[in-house]
Amino acid sequence: MEKETLARLKKEKDAVILAHYYVDGAVQEIADHVGDSFTLAKIATGIDAKVIVMAGVEFMGETVKILNPEKTVYLPDPDADCPMAHMVDVEAIKEMREKYDDLAVVSYVNSTAEVKAHSDYCLTSSNAAKVVSAIDAKNIFFIPDGNLGHNTEGAFPDKHFINNNGCCPVHDSLTADMVRALKKEHPDAAVFCHPECKAEVLELADYTGSTKGILSAVGELNKDKNIILTEEGIGWELNRLYPDKEFIFPDMICAGMKMVTVDKIIHVLETGDNEVLLDADLIEKAKVPLDRMLAIASK
Template structure:
């Protein structure tokens, strides 16, 4: 089916089913173009609470749909590709969390929102890459167990040296594959380019960066910059929004030779979005003990708003 026909049919189905489509920056550009709202994890989590549509379609990976369902328990939440998962969302063990809790009395367990609902139940508060520094700095506890991403956790620890941040050994496979040698090759080829990196990248990659920020922060930084050339160290899906915001500005972006493509986000195609709306498939159910899983999300929204 042609994209124009897919777009027409999706618009029709959204009206029929009182549905709204949310998409993460990392899904394919064609899917982003069909969404009502496109954003990063924090934006989509916060936005989800304000929506009135009966059905929310989340174009992203499973932990995102779980979060939206936790924040909107009375609404139907659909995933166009239920198999789209995030490996990092599972990279922490309950025994490790319990061990650290036993060792420290003054402890907050901080879970990156990129976690399953089960893991959120082990945490005191959630964070995203855009609000992690603010939320951790607002916590009264001195000791912070940051799960599951060691790269983002290490970056947060550097920004809040007044806290004792304990790291877990999880990581995003796509960001972790970005190699310093490929970044250095790009810098040699484009010496005037500004280097922007997501804090999920390894530390030796972040050392190459002129600017470190969340997906949304990277996009907005490029859009507002007077520079014309950028090396972008995050998932290539951000190119669509960067190009939309900088149209006519003569700006160029470069990605590493080993393209940072999230295979799970890439599964969320326009055709699957259409089929999801047509059939009502990919429905997200409330997880076990939803109130406990939702509490860290609500705490995140509270602290980030201060």
């Protein structure tokens, strides 16, 4: 019944549903496109539909709206949020610009529209190294995720990273001892890790990369058992791609992502509630670093 209702509403409203890998599997199943932040950003720039439902957290809805100012964008739940996105503010950016002349403000896509509007470049965990390699500035103010900044800077000894004191609470909660315990319990398993984790955790992984990267790497390493060190929502796609493999997750759940449900998607399409609305000037300024990211990543 839900699928029939969605099919009718999508046709009536000329709508497309985008979903992040971390939302519930039932939402991923009904989405038109599922991906990580970078994949969804790319897809969003080429959608013909008039309406886009972003099944994810607030910054994702903002990003889709910034890239599609002429389209109607809905968030299934306006309270679904990413704590990391609020761990830096514009004042911190202004302070760094005053302190360093040769500075590039590099904002992880997990950031507010306002922060993006005051940034020079955006990036995701999929393209962080590629974006930084295209920046001429000596000093990099990496916001808001300090872990991703720290885990990226090692490849750039010629640059000076100032990593913001922010993090994804879900990934940052994972410790090396927790991973060692999992490895001891499953000695034959390969370990896959997201770079939002602490450096001490990455050191224990066989592969580190974005959610999309992890999905590919599982097939490339081709182990029967796999320890996945990221939000458990990715398990839906992993099990779909590799039904014969076993996946072990620590307790890593993003509360914001799990607020998104199929019922809420139907609700916004029926009622027009929870539209993402941003000031035109803010959109214009926030689009600049996103466009730079997309241009660099496409090369």
